[in-house]
Amino acid sequence: xxxxxxxxxxxxxxxxxxxxxxxxxxxxxxxxGEFVSITGPSGSGKSSLLYLLGLLDKPTSGKLYVAxxxxxxxxxxxxxxxxxxxxxxxxxxxxxxxxxTVLENVMMPMKRLGNLTxxxxxEKGVSLLSDMGxxxxxxxxxxxxxxxxxxxxxxxxxxxxxxxxILADEPTGNLDSASSKVxxxxxxxxxxxxxxxxxxxxxxxxxxxxxxxxxxxxxGKISSDRLSI
Amino acid sequence: MRHFVxxxxxxxxxxxxxxxxxxxxIVIGVAFFLAISALMQxxxxxFIARLIDNSPHITIYDEFREAEKQPVxxxxxxxxxxxxxxKPQTESRGIRGYRQIVDYLKSLDGVKASAxxxxxxxxxxxxxxxxxxxxGMIPQDMRDxxxxxxxxxxGSLEALIANRNGIVVGAELMRRxxxxxxxxxxxxxxxxxxxxxxxVGVFRTGRADYDKSQAFLDIKRVQALMxxxxxxxxxxxxxxRPERAREVAALIESRIRYKSVSWQESSEDLMxxxxxxxxxxxxxxxxxxxxxxxxxxxxxxxIVMEKHRDIAILKSMxxxxxxxxxxxxVQGVLLGACGVLLGLPVGCLLMYGLMQITFNPPGATExxxxxxxxxxxxxxxxxxxxxxxxxxxxxxxxxKAADVLPIDILRGGQ
Ligand SMILES: Nc1ncnc2c1ncn2[C@@H]1O[C@H](COP(=O)(O)OP(=O)(O)OP(=O)(O)O)[C@@H](O)[C@H]1O
Ligand SMILES: [Mg+2]
Numbered sequence: 030x031x032x033x034x035x036x037x038x039x040x041x042x043x044x045x046x047x048x049x050x051x052x053x054x055x056x057x058x059x060x061x062g063e064f065v066s067i068t069g070p071s072g073s074g075k076s077s078l079l080y081l082l083g084l085l086d087k088p089t090s091g092k093l094y095v096a097x098x099x100x101x102x103x104x105x106x107x108x109x110x111x112x113x114x115x116x117x118x119x120x121x122x123x124x125x126x127x128x129x130t131v132l133e134n135v136m137m138p139m140k141r142l143g144n145l146t147x148x149x150x151x152e153k154g155v156s157l158l159s160d161m162g163x164x165x166x167x168x169x170x171x172x173x174x175x176x177x178x179x180x181x182x183x184x185x186x187x188x189x190x191x192x193x194x195i196l197a198d199e200p201t202g203n204l205d206s207a208s209s210k211v212x213x214x215x216x217x218x219x220x221x222x223x224x225x226x227x228x229x230x231x232x233x234x235x236x237x238x239x240x241x242x243x244x245x246x247x248x249g250k251i252s253s254d255r256l257s258i
Numbered sequence: 259m260r261h262f263v264x265x266x267x268x269x270x271x272x273x274x275x276x277x278x279x280x281x282x283x284i285v286i287g288v289a290f291f292l293a294i295s296a297l298m299q300x301x302x303x304x305f306i307a308r309l310i311d312n313s314p315h316i317t318i319y320d321e322f323r324e325a326e327k328q329p330v331x332x333x334x335x336x337x338x339x340x341x342x343x344x345k346p347q348t349e350s351r352g353i354r355g356y357r358q359i360v361d362y363l364k365s366l367d368g369v370k371a372s373a374x375x376x377x378x379x380x381x382x383x384x385x386x387x388x389x390x391x392x393x394g395m396i397p398q399d400m401r402d403x404x405x406x407x408x409x410x411x412x413g414s415l416e417a418l419i420a421n422r423n424g425i426v427v428g429a430e431l432m433r434r435x436x437x438x439x440x441x442x443x444x445x446x447x448x449x450x451x452x453x454x455x456x457x458v459g460v461f462r463t464g465r466a467d468y469d470k471s472q473a474f475l476d477i478k479r480v481q482a483l484m485x486x487x488x489x490x491x492x493x494x495x496x497x498x499r500p501e502r503a504r505e506v507a508a509l510i511e512s513r514i515r516y517k518s519v520s521w522q523e524s525s526e527d528l529m530x531x532x533x534x535x536x537x538x539x540x541x542x543x544x545x546x547x548x549x550x551x552x553x554x555x556x557x558x559x560x561i562v563m564e565k566h567r568d569i570a571i572l573k574s575m576x577x578x579x580x581x582x583x584x585x586x587x588v589q590g591v592l593l594g595a596c597g598v599l600l601g602l603p604v605g606c607l608l609m610y611g612l613m614q615i616t617f618n619p620p621g622a623t624e625x626x627x628x629x630x631x632x633x634x635x636x637x638x639x640x641x642x643x644x645x646x647x648x649x650x651x652x653x654x655x656x657x658k659a660a661d662v663l664p665i666d667i668l669r670g671g672q
C-alpha cells in the first residue's frame with residue numbers, strides 16, 4: 030500500500046545571521062493505521078519536522094509526498110487544499126477561536142470544505158464532541174471550558190473533515206495526568222480503530238511508549254526509528 | 259462564502275464599541291458629504307436658473323465674429339495670404355434688415371425674439387448725474403423676452419403701450435432720487451438730444467445695481483433720443499428650451515452671419531468658476547470621508563493584529579490566503595455598507611435642516627432659503643465614495659492578514 034506520507038532526505042535550513050539547521054536529511058514513511066511518536070531533547074527539531082510534514086513549512090531540500098502528491102510543486106492554495114482534506118492538527122495550546130462556540134469551532138474546517146449542509150455539519154460536530162465526551166459543552170464559548178476539555182475540542186476539530194493524517198505537537202503538554210490519559214487514549218484509538226496515520230511529538234516518555242513506532246531525533250537528524258514489540 | 263461573512267461579523271461584533279465609533283465616522287462623513295454637495299449643487303442650479311431667467315438666451319449683436327473674406331483670398335484659395343490690420347467689421351448703423359431677421363427667428367420653433375436698441379443716457383437731478391442704461395424694445399414683446407414683468411412692483415409694462423412717452427425704471431433709482439410713479443424725468447444722451455419721460459412702472463429684481471441703473475422704454479423713444487431712427491443694435495432671443503441655446507445660436511449665426519452669443523458662451527467664465535468651486539467642495543468633503551476611512555483602517559488593523567493566532571490556525575486547517583483576505587475585506591464592506599445606509603438618511607435630515615435656514619445674500623433685498631438639490635447623483639456619489647473608501651481602508655490590513663505565515667505564529671507561540 031502507498032504510504033500516506035513519504036519524506037526523502039528532508040532538510041530545513043533557516044537562513045539568518047547564522048544559518049540554523051532545523052531538520053537535516055530526514056527520511057521516513059508513514060502509512061494508514063500507524064501510531065508514530067517522535068521524541069528527542071528540547072531543540073532537536075521535533076516541531077520543525079512536524080511542520081514540514083504538515084506542509085506548514087517548506088523544506089530547503091528533499092522530497093515530500095502526501096497522499097500520493099508531490100507537495101513541492103504545489104502553491105499556497107494547493108497546500109491548503111491538502112491540509113483541508115487530508116490533515117488534522119493538534120497543538121500544545123488548543124488555539125480555539127475565542128468568539129465562536131465550541132461547536133462552531135469544530136465546524137470551521139467543514140464549512141471551509143463545504144460539502145455538508147449546515148445541518149449535517151452541526152450533527153457531525155455534535156457527534157465528534159460526544160466521541161470526546163463533551164457534547165454537553167457544544168454551545169459554550171471556549172473560555173468557559175477547562176484546558177483538558179479545550180484540548181478535546183481541538184481534537185474534535187482536527188477530525189472534522191475525516192483526515193487520513195493526524196499531526197499532534199505535544200498535545201498533552203499542558204494537561205494534568207488524567208486529561209493526558211484521555212487524550213492519549215483518543216489518539217491511539219484513531220490509529221488503531223479508525224485507520225488514521227497518527228504522528229505525535231511528545232516529551233512524555235510513557236505516552237511515547239504506547240506508540241507502535243518510535244522515532245528519535247537528535248540535532249535535527251533521525252537517530253533511531255523502530256517498531257515497538 | 260456565507261461562512262466567511264459569518265466569521266467577519268463575529269470579529270466586528272466582538273468589538274462593539276470600537277466598531278461603533280468607526281461606523282459613526284462613516285455615517286457622519288456620508289451625511290456631511292451628502293448635505294454639502296446637495297447644497298453646492300442646489301446653489302449652482304439656483305444660480306444657473308437665475309442666470310437663464312434674467313439674461314437673454316441668445317443675443318445677436320451688430321457685429322461679426324470674423325473679418326470678412328477678402329477678395330484676394332478668394333482669388334488665390336490655395337495660397338497663404340497675410341493681411342495685416344484686418345478686423346471684423348462693426349456695423350455702426352445697427353443690424354441691417356433687423357425686421358426680417360426677427361421675422362425669421364420668430365418662425366423657428368420655441369423661439370421668441372425682439373429687436374432692441376440699447377444706449378446710455380444721463381439723468382440729472384439736484385446737480386448730480388446718474389448714468390442710466392436704456393433698453394429700447396417693442397413694448398408688446400417685452401414680456402416675452404425679459405423677466406421684467408415678473409418683477410413689477412408699481413405700474414405695469416402695458417402702460418408703455420398706452421403711453422408712448424412712458425418709461426419703466428428700477429425701485430432703487432426711485433428710492434435714491436425720491437421719485438414716485440407718475441413723475442417726469444429728463445434724460446440727455448450723447449447725441450445732444452434731451453427728452454422728458456413719464457414714469458409708468460417700477461420693477462425690483464433684488465439686485466441693487468440692476469435696479470438702480472436700468473430703464474425700459476419703447477424702442478422708438480430710444481431711437482429718437484439716440485438719433486438712430488429705425489435702427490436696432492441687438493436682437494434678443496428667448497427660448498422654451500434654453501439648454502439648446504448654444505446650437506441654435508450657431509445655427510442663427512451661420513444663417514445671418516451676425517455674431518450670435520448664447521447664454522452659455524457669455525457666461526463661460528462663470529461656469530468655469532463654478533467648476534472650480536465644485537472641485538474645492540468635493541476635495542473638502544472627501545477629506546471628511548477619508549478621515550472616516552482611517553477609522554475603518556484602524557479597527558480592521560487592530561483586529562488583524564489581535565487575530566494573528568486565529569489566522570494561523572485557520573490557515574493550518576486549510577483556509578487559503580485569499581479566504582483570509584476575503585474575511586477581512588468583508589469587515590470593511592460591512593462597516594462601509596452600514597455606514598452608507600445610516601449616513602444617507604442622516605444626510606437627508608441635515609439637508610432638510612439646511613432648507614429651513616433663510617439668509618440675506620449681499621445685493622438681494624429679500625431673504626432666500628438655502629437652495630438644496632435633492633438630485634439622485636449626490637446620493638450615488640456620497641454612497642459610492644464612502645463604500646469604496648471603506649473597501650480600500652480594509653484592503654490594506656486584509657492583505658497583511660493574508661500574508662500571515664502560520665509557521666511564524668506556531669514557532670513563537672509555544
Ligand atoms: N525562528 C527561529 N530562529 C532561529 N532558530 C530557531 C527558530 N525556530 C527554531 N529554532 C531553533 O531550531 C531548533 C529546533 O527547534 P524545534 O522547535 O523544532 O525544536 P523542538 O524539538 O520542537 O523543541 P521543543 O521540544 O523545545 O519543542 C532549536 O534549536 C531552535 O532553537
Ligand atoms: Mg517543539
